[in-house]
Amino acid sequence: MFDNPFVEDALEHGPVPLYYQLEKHLRSRIAADEFAPGVPLPTEDQICKEYKVSRITVRRALEGLQRQGLIERRRGLGSFVLENRLGINSQLTGSLTEFLAKAGSLHTANLGLTEAAPSSAIRKQLELGPHESATLLRTIGLLDDMPVAYYEIWLPLDIGSKLPGEELDGHMPVIRLVERVAKARVTRAEQTIEPGHAGEEAATHLHIDAKTPILHVQRTYFAGDRPIELANVRYHPDRYRYAIELKG
Structure with a gap:
C-alpha cells in the first residue's frame, strides 16, 4: 500500500x-x-x-x-x-526574511505583557504541559498612527518573562526580540489565514464594531523543532490587503 x-x-x-x-x-x-x-x-x-x-x-x-x-x-x-467539500486549502511558501522586513513598516504599541493561562489549543501549539502557564503580549500595529492590526502573542514562559518591555514599542518585529532573548534563530513559520469577526477586545483597539468581518491570521514561529511564538492577529478590514505573487 x-x-x-x-x-x-x-x-x-x-x-x-x-x-x-x-x-x-x-x-x-x-x-x-x-x-x-x-x-x-x-x-x-x-x-x-x-x-x-x-x-x-x-x-x-x-x-x-x-x-x-x-x-x-x-x-x-x-x-x-478528507474530501475537499468545504473549500480549498492552498499551501504557499515564501521568504521569512522578506516577510519580517515588510512587517517592520508597522509601529508596534505595547498594550500589556502578563503571565496567563493559555487555552488547550494554544498549549498544544506551543507544546506546553497541561498546567503550564505562558506569557501573553498584546500589541497594536499602527501605520501613520492608524490602527491596522491587533495582536495577541503567546510565548513560552521561559522566553516571554525575559522580554524587555521598554523595547516592545517601535518598528522591530516582536519575533526578532524573541530570537534575541531565546538565543535562537527562527528557522521557519507556519501561517493560516481565515475569515472571522473582530471580537470585543480587537474591535476596541481597531475602532470597529465587534461583529465586523476581519482577516484572522495565526502564525507560529519555530526555532528548530521548538515553537517559540504563537501570534493571533486580527487585521482592520479597510487597512490591510493580502497579496500574493505566483511565479511560473
Missing part, C-alpha cells in the same frame, strides 16, 4: 525538521490523489518503517496535516483523507 520508490530518499537530516519534511511529502502525495478520501492512510508504524523515522516525527507530521484540514484522525481507526 505504501510502495513508493522515492520514499527512502524523501527526507534529509539537516536544518529543516524531519516531521516538517514528512508532512510536506505526505501532503504532496495526498495532492496527487495517491490516497483516496475516506480510505485509511498507512498506519503510524508503516510510515515509521517506510520513512525510517520515529513515531513522534510521524505524529507531528499527521497533526500538521490535520490542522490544514487535509486529514481526519479517528481514535482507534487511523487517519483518513
